[in-house]
Amino acid sequence: MKILKYYEIWKINLLNSLMYFSDFIFYSVFIGVIIFIFVNLWRNLYSTTSVIEGFTLVMMIWYLVLTESMVVNIGGTTLIKELNQEVKSGDLIYVLNKPYNYVAYHYVKSLCQWMLGFTTSFIIAGLVALFFVGALEFSLITLPFILVILLFSFTIDFTISAILGISAFWMEDTTSFKYVYEKIIFILGGMLIPLEIFPEWLRIISAKLPFSYIAYHPAKLFVMFSFKSFLWIMLAQLSYVIFFGIILVILYKLAVRKVNLHGG
Amino acid sequence: MGGSLLNFMWVYFKINMQSAMEYRVNFLLQTIAMLFNDGLWIVFWLIFFNRFKTVSSWQFSDILVLEVIVAVSWSLLGIFFGNFMELANVIKDGKLDFYLTLPKEVLSHILTSNMRYHAFGDLLFGIIITIFFIPLIKWPLLLLFILIASTILLSIAVILGSITLYTGSSAELTRAGMFGALTIASYPFDVYSGMVKFILLTVIPVGFITGVPVRLLQSFDLKLFLFMILITVILAIIALIIFKLGIRKYESGNLINARV
Numbered sequence: 001m002k003i004l005k006y007y008e009i010w011k012i013n014l015l016n017s018l019m020y021f022s023d024f025i026f027y028s029v030f031i032g033v034i035i036f037i038f039v040n041l042w043r044n045l046y047s048t049t050s051v052i053e054g055f056t057l058v059m060m061i062w063y064l065v066l067t068e069s070m071v072v073n074i075g076g077t078t079l080i081k082e083l084n085q086e087v088k089s090g091d092l093i094y095v096l097n098k099p100y101n102y103v104a105y106h107y108v109k110s111l112c113q114w115m116l117g118f119t120t121s122f123i124i125a126g127l128v129a130l131f132f133v134g135a136l137e138f139s140l141i142t143l144p145f146i147l148v149i150l151l152f153s154f155t156i157d158f159t160i161s162a163i164l165g166i167s168a169f170w171m172e173d174t175t176s177f178k179y180v181y182e183k184i185i186f187i188l189g190g191m192l193i194p195l196e197i198f199p200e201w202l203r204i205i206s207a208k209l210p211f212s213y214i215a216y217h218p219a220k221l222f223v224m225f226s227f228k229s230f231l232w233i234m235l236a237q238l239s240y241v242i243f244f245g246i247i248l249v250i251l252y253k254l255a256v257r258k259v260n261l262h263g264g
Numbered sequence: 265m266g267g268s269l270l271n272f273m274w275v276y277f278k279i280n281m282q283s284a285m286e287y288r289v290n291f292l293l294q295t296i297a298m299l300f301n302d303g304l305w306i307v308f309w310l311i312f313f314n315r316f317k318t319v320s321s322w323q324f325s326d327i328l329v330l331e332v333i334v335a336v337s338w339s340l341l342g343i344f345f346g347n348f349m350e351l352a353n354v355i356k357d358g359k360l361d362f363y364l365t366l367p368k369e370v371l372s373h374i375l376t377s378n379m380r381y382h383a384f385g386d387l388l389f390g391i392i393i394t395i396f397f398i399p400l401i402k403w404p405l406l407l408l409f410i411l412i413a414s415t416i417l418l419s420i421a422v423i424l425g426s427i428t429l430y431t432g433s434s435a436e437l438t439r440a441g442m443f444g445a446l447t448i449a450s451y452p453f454d455v456y457s458g459m460v461k462f463i464l465l466t467v468i469p470v471g472f473i474t475g476v477p478v479r480l481l482q483s484f485d486l487k488l489f490l491f492m493i494l495i496t497v498i499l500a501i502i503a504l505i506i507f508k509l510g511i512r513k514y515e516s517g518n519l520i521n522a523r524v
Contacts, residue, residue, distance in 0.1 A: 026436040033444045040455040044319055176297030176382065183304040192308060197315045 005100060006108045013112040024117050028124040031068050035125045038064050039132045053196035059223040060194070062136040065125040066219040067191040070150065071182075073117030074157040074214065079110055080178040083165025096256070103252055107158055114154050142225040149218045149230065152237035157185075157214050159244035166248070169255040190216025210240045272368060273344055273376050280346065280379035291381050298385025299392075302335055305450075306393075320454030321482070327452070328397050329481055330474045332406065334450055336390035337413035337473070341421075342383025345375040348418055349442060351425025352435040360514065371422065371507050402481055409477035412496050413449075416473055419496075419503040420445055426503070429510025449473035469495045 017024070039061055046057045055063065083106070086092040095102055129136075164177045186192050189211035195203045206212050217233045284291045306328075313324040341348045354360060354374055363370045363377075390410075398406065424441045427434035448464065453475025456464060464471035472492050480489055 022436065026440040030440040030444055030447075034447055037448060037451050037455075040460070041319065041451055044455045045316055171293075176294045179301040179382075180297050180304075183301050187304055187308045187311070193312065198311055199314060202311070 006104060009100065009105060009108045010112050013109045014116065017113055017116050021116075024120045025124075027072060027117065028121040031072055031121045032124045032128045034068055035061065035065060035128045036132070039128070053194065055194060055196070055223070058133050058136055061129045061133045062126075063194060063219045063223050064192075065122065065129045066222045067189075067215040069118050069121035069125055070153060070218065071185055071189070071191045071215050073114050073121055074154060074161070074185075079106065079158065079161040080165045080174055080181070082106075083162065084168040084174045087166075087168035102256075103162060103248065106162065107155075110158055111154065118150070136223060138222075139225070145225070145227075145230045146218070146222055149221060149233055149237065152234060152241060153214045153218050156210055156237060156240045156244065159241060159248050160210065163244065163248050163251055166251050166255050169258050185211045185214055188212065189214050190219070194220065210244070213237050213240060269369070269372055272372070276376045277344065277379070284379065284381050291384075294382040295385040295388065298382040299389050300385075302331070302386060302389035305331060319452045322452035322454055322478070325397070326478045326482070328393055329402075329406065329478050330450065330452075332390045332393050332398065333410055333413050333474050333477055334446065335386040335393075336410045337417055338446065339383040339386035339390065340410070340414045341418055342380035343387065345418060346378035346380045346383075347375050348421040348425075349438060350378065351375070351422060352428040352433065352438045355425070355428040355514075356433050356435060364511075364514075370511065371504070375418075375422075405481060405484075406477075409480070412492065413473045413477070415496050415500055416469060417442070417445065419499040420470075422503040423506050426507040426510045429507070429514055445470045445473065449475070453478065466495070469499060472496065 042057060042060050045052065046060075050056060052060070086095065092102075095105065098105070160181070164174055164181060167177070168174045188206045188209055190206065195206050195212060195216050198206060207216070213233065213236055217229075217236075221229055221233060309324060309327045309331075313327070317323075347354060351374060354363075360370075360374075363373050366373065394403065394406065421438065421442055424434055424438040427437060445468075448470045453461075453464075453471055456471075456475075461471070464475070472495055476488060476492050479485075480492075
């Protein structure tokens with residue numbers, strides 16, 4: 001019964017998002033442009049060699065298709081701003097008194113937007129990649145495993161973004177966190193380049209941080225699947241989800257205590 | 265006319281700065297965050313060039329020039345023409361009537377009446393990189409290229425935003441187009457060749473934001489420089505024409521707004 005109401009929230013948000021589907025298309029075209037830039041950049045770098053750090057040109061571009069589609073649509077880009085706005089404007093109160101959990105509501109809402117955004121971006125970016133570098137060798141059997149990993153990636157980002165967004169209760173404005181968090185995923189998360197390109201010491205550190213479990217690990221699994229990697233990545237992702245999930249719940253409970261109601 | 269516009273921009277700048285100073289901590293936080301954000305791009309390119317050394321003829325020092333042009337030109341727009349990304353929303357939300365009823369020139373009034381506070385972080389970043397990493401001899405030309413890049417970006421923003429006057433909405437198109445232009449300008453231009461390079465230097469002239477300036481700072485070419493000026497002027501004129509013609513088609517929705 002409880003699950004059912006969140007399913008309804010998901011459905012309403014899906015219908016709402018579909019009303020603004022052109023927005024998703026514009027973002028996706030933007031990702032298509034980025035992939036086109038990367039194709040040109042990496043073609044240049046692959047002009048003297050066929051393999052760089054274990055990646056062929058095709059693998060590299062498809063790696064970037066997945067990281068870009070993933071990161072551009074995650075909560076870090078919208079959720080931090082949205083929560084910040086709700087807290088600052090007081091709109092939060094309209095959501096708090098509804099018969100559902102505030103955090104779960106945003107999880108379902110963000111999940112819906114991410115699913116739609118990711119799918120559209122992946123299709124458009126994938127078509128650009130397919131046209132310029134060709135298809136990736138990919139077994140359909142691995143698809144369910146990749147989807148599980150992507151769902152966990154989304155969830156790790158959601159918990160971190162929600163923590164940063166909810167901190168608006170104590171900070172004046174949290175939107176500046178958004179830019180910094182985004183860039184950390186871009187670089188240390190391996191969105192722009194695989195961690196193999198990094199100096200050894202930075203690669204080791206970055207590979208263990210939660211940000212790489214949002215972009216690098218899922219994308220590498222996508223282009224070089226192994227069941228053993230899948231298990232390790234999922235285990236690490238699960239640990240991070242639990243860790244950040246606990247912080248989020250504690251922070252949320254503390255934040256709600258700070259809510260003051262004014263008439264009017 | 266020009267002097268009057270500069271004076272007008274200065275007055276708005278002072279008003280916007282007073283608003284920013286009302287929330288000093290937030291202003292400072294946003295500036296620092298943007299400075300850090302830009303710094304992370306340098307970290308990215310350091311990692312990249314540590315592994316690959318060169319991309320065509322581009323080296324890490326060229327990327328520093330690129331980053332300065334992108335950050336400072338974008339920040340100048342954010343500080344002096346803070347509504348450059350909001351033109352479509354201003355028109356769509358019926359706020360154009362406010363500007364139309366006032367004696368000041370409409371486009372410049374819309375553009376100058378807002379300020380993006382985090383732009384100061386970009387500006388500070390550009391100044392720091394220029395002082396520490398770019399030779400003094402290149403500064404005059406660099407400043408000129410920054411102004412040209414700002415003009416090109418502003419012209420593209422006006423063209424994309426003005427499409428709302430014809431179609432009803434182009435807010436997302438403006439966002440996608442501007443970030444697309446900025447992203448193309450944020451990578452070494454030498455990776456493009458053939459038809460793509462031709463398009464980026466003519467039809468969609470984003471190659472003049474950073475690509476040509478870096479090339480001119482490597483070795484100056486008068487013909488290329490004059491071509492860049494010509495394209496910039498043409499683009500600015502096209503932007504003005506599209507906006508002015510669009511304004512003639514505009515019909516007010518009679519929405520009453522309180523402008524606070």
